Amino acid sequence: MSAQVMRTLSRFFMVGVFLLSISACSGSKEEAANRYLNSGIELYTEGELSKANVELRNALQIDPKLASAYYYLGLIAETQQNWKALFKNLSKVEQLDPNHVQAKIKLAYLFLLAKQADTALEKADFILALDPDNAEAYAIKASAYLQKDLYDVAIEYIDKAMEKNDKSADIASIKISILHKQGDTESALAMLSDLIEREDDDLHLLLLRTEINEEINDLAAMEADYRTLIANNRNEKAFYLKLAKLLNDSQRVDAAVKVLEDYLRRNSSDTEVRMVIVDLLSSKDIMAGDELLDHYIARDSKNADLRFFRIDRLMARGSTAGALVELEKIISDEFEDQHLFRAKAFKADLQLRNGQKDRALQLVNEVLSVDRHFEQALLVRARYHLITEDIDAVVSDLRTVLRNNPESEPALVMLANAYLSSGSSQLADDTFRKVLDINPGNVQAAVPVIQSLLEKKDVDRSERLLENALLRSPDNDILLSILAQIKLSKQDFEGSRKIVSRIDKIGRNPAFSHYLSGRSLQAQGDYKAAVEHYQQALAINPDLGRALEGLTTCYLRLGQVEKLLEYLKGFRSDNPSNMMALSIMASVYSKRGDRDTAVQLLEQGLKQDAMWINGYTALASNYRAAGDPEAAMASLERGLKAVPESNLLMILLASAHEKLDNKDRAVQLYEKVLKTNPDHQAVINNLASLLTDEYGSAKNISRAVKLTERFADSEQPYFVDTYAWALIKSGLPEVAEPLLAKVTKMAPSIAIFHYHRGVGLSLLGRGDEAKKSLLRARDLAPSDASLQTQISVALSEL
Template identity: 25%
Template sequence: MIANSIVRWAAIAALSFSLAACKSSEERAQEHYESGVALLEGGETEKALVEFRNVFNLDPLHREARTTYARIVRDQGNTREAFGQYLRLIEQYPEDVEGRIALSEMAFLTGNWDEFDRHSEKVQELAGDDPRVKAIATTARFRQAAIAKDRPTMQAAVSDAAALAEDLPDNPLLRRVLIEGYLRDQKFADALAQLDLAIEGEGDKKVFHLQKLAVLTQLADFPAVETQLRTMIDIFPEDEALKRQLIRFYMARQEPEKVEDFLRTIADPTAEDPAYYLMLVQFLRQQSGSDAALAEITRSLESGADPVLMRSLRAGIQFEQGKRDVAIAELEDILATAEPEQDLSRVRVALARMLISMGNEVGARRLVEEVLAEFPNQTEALKMQAAWQIDADQTDQAISTLRTVLDNSPEDVGAMTLMAQAYTRAGNQDLARDFLSLAVEQSGNAPEESIRYARGLIREESYLPAESTLISSLRANPNNVSVLNELGRLYLAMDDISRAQQIVDTLRRVGTEQAQGNARTLEVQLLAKQEGPDSALEYLSELAQEDGNSAAKIAVVRALLSAGKVEDALASAESALAEDPENPSLRFMLYATQAAAGDIPSAIEGYKQLVKEDPARDRVWIALARAYAATEQTELSNKAISDGIAANPASPNLLWAKATILERSGDIDGAIAVYEDMYAENSNSPVIANNLASLLSNHRDDPESLERAYNAAKRLRNTTVPPFQDTFGWILFKRGEFEEALTYLEPAAKALSTDPIVQYHLAKTYQALENTESAKAAFEAVLEATGELDTRPEIEEARQFLRDAE
């Protein structure tokens, strides 16, 4: 019996296997598909996806499985895989409407415009009456109209989108069209309604939150702005820019108590990166004084915070209080007593910064080198090294150093700003502009970064991008006085009187002393543009009547002098000083007015008395030197400059005057030495760089001097300032780059037609290019710009060339 049973079961098994083997791959694929559907209905999505993948292994053309699988992964947010699955579907079934709709929507939402155009056009051919296809068509029409700046067509598309949205309230394409359209037409209430719906359905999309924040800021609904910022911080806790933006918002609203409350919620002295705790301490120092900040540090030390960090922080505050020796001793003690395995790189960098401010750059460099030897990627040390490299015109090395910083800390705004400085110094303005723009973006439109970028754009007369930058910063930092002032100056440059007046009105509403001062200055300039100098002068006179407003009184005198009303200026200066006879600024104003009126002896006596009382007044020393020079007392003029420098050895104004005197007297080496000292103190000044490079290239021919001149002048590449063009063009000539030199020297010679040396530079370039006729004309221009008694070598060479040519 047992043997028979075994035989019977073996036969049944064999029969089952043979039946299974008879099933086609399509039939087995269908079974997997049906199993997947059942699993999906039971809520077991991942198992269902496995079954659908089994379907594809058996039957790659299974349409329902492909459609269902693509829909599931799209719903899961896996757009990339969903897009690929739908592409596979329409390759197999080109007329599949669902696939084309899905591809059109995903392509639009990801900005894949080629794919959007391809699929949206095809689906309109296949099912133009489908409401979802109408939504796609409306979106395509709106997009094309936006590209073409066709406002009527855009508005018509928005109306169609609103009508379609009644039946398709959750359609993502219609929602985006409505939001963009309403924002363009400044229908802010409608835009907010759509943004709220978008956030409700797609709350993880930061763009909707940012758009809502921008609308609320535009509407000046500041309580709602605060709520929105806090909501965004809750949803996107890793976005540090939002936290900084909320802090700036509170500061702009003059709500320091809210700043402190918020900082205390996010500041942790024990965190791996205690940036917000450092911000809290700095805030307390600014708002409540150093003692409040030191008390906070003491509490942190008592609660178990890192003693090295807290002691370093305390030393920094003591240094700012003027207790420099105490602060340095504190840091040196930390370095001497710390455990060998401790990372003390931050302490060394902090000490290096202190040493720099005390003039000990050698000690600071040694510390930074020690840090980088142990920690080659220490961000702050690398930034200090890069700053030194920029100052030394080692721009290639600085750029390489800063790339290392940004590789390790891609959000470092300070490194981006330094990178912009390096590219500016290297003469690559395009890349410098790009990094300034990145710094603005990364800082969350912070005022300092925005103003820096805007000023660069304004110098290039790119007014509209500058305006956009400043407005974005103002939205993020409502009523920021610095941004408002910069925007007001921009509108004056654009001759946009109405918006300049709006800025003046806003500054007055802000009401702080700085805001009121900026408003007055802009108002004067506005009146001068709008109604002429007399109206501006009248307004200044009214301001001058205010008690203690010496700045307005000085401005009145300057305005009268500019208008040629010397006697009125003198009377006004005397009247102002009579009201406040001990005011040094008003006394200086009177003496300067006396000099302008021709009473130079009285001016000289006044200047002498001022510098006797306070030798640190470098501007007075220069005025005294000019007064002596005006009466041909050259020795006394030179002595005034020398005495001024003895009292103010680092004064750039006096050093500049000394360099000019040395150059005029023929002491070129002495002038170069002065400019070298000035350049070492302020290598960011393009004027100092130009003057140093000009003297080096005009008066020295050794390779080292020429390379020094080129490195200092690289920032002048693409300049449109004629003296800078002449300097850089002549350096290129001496480097043998004649064709490029010509692109600078021709416009320089045209603009500086009365300068014989500039004409000589152009003539020599033509001569090097064997353009004899142009060289002859340029050498003739050299002689036309000078007299017969001029025996400078360049002039004699011009005469000889023309004699030879004849």
């Protein structure tokens, strides 16, 4: 659904005041409540919102079940654009009076704004059951189907809405949007022009026309409408900024500056517009932008926002030293305390980034000794504690921030990251979601939540979350790229193409847009065209490894191995430090059976970079494939000597030692990994298995239980099984049984799971069920002599 339709839906909230009939009540209590209610309604209609709010709440103090009072509190919240309060009050109205049509209408529009079309449809159907001629209910259904991209259905319902009310410009504007989405833009624009001529209040209609013209790239029409909007709204800054952006995007920087200077002549103290003019000039000539900013500051020397704007510009250029000089000027000048404290907190933050932890802590403590609630200083100190891994101190400082400012996004994001550091992934996820409730466009929160949903295979919710985030941050490359990849995973090639077009239009990451185009073409089987896009991506950004992987896959699918090797040799020649190309070449030769050449290439890479971890792992793979596990082991040991802190090499080496029955060395390596990475789930699983099965003392089994208890809710059956088996070994088969029931349902063809469950059931005295599980295990493990022996022993003990 277009942003203009969203704005149109919002307008519905502001149209009309719906007076409610109040049934006659007897008794002083009821009369008092109604007096307050009537007074509140009257004050609301007069625009006295604060007073109306007090009167309505007084009414609810006497009678908490007055649906009308909640409804008018909702209208007040709507006027103040407090959508949370609006939803809360309307929901209360619906609870108290299920047949309240106007409350349901407003709730339906709220659900549409939240992109919950199905819920909005339910509300509309309920309204039509009460009032079959309700035009707004039909408009809601049209908007919902428009949101679902079902344009033919949407047009049927909007025509019904217009039959019931042909005077509503808002309803007509929804039809215009549907016509445009159907591809009949000419009719949409003609209808819109007629409507603009007819309506006195044409503001939202002009905005709708600018949006349609933007989609069809009619920049001249957009410019004309923005100039009309400015002429009719001389002091509305947003229109000047919109026109300036349009002109700047059309490479007419001077014209953009002129538009904003016209606004400044009326509002000379507007800091935001002055900053935008500086940025526009800087896009042509940085020195000219700096000079203009110096001029603004000289004429308005006590404007702290302009000073900090200059600091931000210096930071964007990487001039930390210049930023520190400017901060010192603020600190030594006569600014208000809040600006001095902000400058000191900013300076401390820079010191922290430069590794001057003690100086940073001293400076923020200096601020906090005067104002212990100053948010920026508390945030810097929390970052200090995060660096020093004092999670309790991080949480303490952030809770102070959040008590004073519950919607502080930086504090919530940092708190979530602190929870992640402490292993509390669920708390982290909950906190990131709080951030998104406040600002759906917060990328720092959106990305981890989306990744969490994708890991759970909840693609639809991920997509909704992304689209909500993009409403606030429409040009964010990260969000757009994730959405494009989700579209590809769903085989929605047209949707993916539209997202790639948006990334292209933004122009900040052309390499990635070529990569995404390549992925789309590859998914559709057009490998030749995909190769061209991957090559273009790599020409722009040779370090885009995913493009190199995609290109390799496409060449192999085309059966063009020699062309692939030729390209990789040329790419390697142009990018001698790119080790990935060398690794792929070695892999190609290895798959062809030419392992000598593969090893030669890998050794060549390791001679160039002895710290190349993937070189050692690839060498080991080659030797394993050649049936030489000792040489594979030696390659990993050699790598570990070169890169002694590599967790990957330690894990692979531990696994190799396990296979060669050197369990002591495996345990030693797994323990070493956990010292630096205590939450590595695969390592925890492998170590716990060894402790349970190979070193099964009471102490080791107890430790295995403690290590794996985090796996109780895992979606990985092997992890859950390891925990359950450790529980059985520790004498808790009753706790293990529901876990193993879950595991055998998740992965019914794994013999070891049925064996473990059979042992547990046997210990619980459930012999028949135990026998059934053990026999199932025996059927599934015909070639595993060791497991077959264990199963036979367990069966003989029943």
